[in-house]
Amino acid sequence: NAGVTQTPKFQVLKTGQSMTLQCAQDMNHEYMSWYRQDPGMGLRLIHYSVGAGITDQGEVPNGYNVSRSTTEDFPLRLLSAAPSQTSVYFCASRETGLYNEQFFGPGTRLTVL
């Protein structure tokens, strides 16, 4: 199993540009989520999904959209990037009905100029 994969690893955007961060998992996990981590801070939940076709907002959802058309993929879209969105983004997944052992991807480091 590849686990949770994220692309790209690094990205630089200009203010106002849009882009999609990709996340995929091959463990057939129902739950997937996106976190951001700012320097010296813990992770903050952006959006999450409890299954295909179902998404919900986390702690810091503004400026981000998500969709979940398949179990495997959970892309995060930035519609109009802002410097405040400069951060490291982590995607995670876990099985349904178990304790909360989440599997995290390696992260995408995003810089918005």
Next chain:
Amino acid sequence: DAKTTQPPSMDCAEGRAANLPCNHSTISGNEYVYWYRQIHSQGPQYIIHGLKNNETNEMASLIITEDRKSSTLILPHATLRDTAVYYCIVGSQTGANNLFFGTGTRLTVIP
């Protein structure tokens, strides 16, 4: 979900036990205690979890006080590779995928 309090940093000598404390005085009856760690900006890694009994796995031991208001993660023989930020999180077993990470404890293992 209940909030946790951890010391911002700790040092531990290589080969010695590292004991990382966590306070969660507002924990409710159905909330578990989870520990994750994050090594050098990698994605967090699950370590262990528990409800009220002490737990042990190949990575660590988790000691939860009888009143469940605090816990300690024990790395029995710390190595340099254990240098990381350790997060103590409380949450319910069911429900959405919401883990609330604080700033954790930065553990530095010293040679």
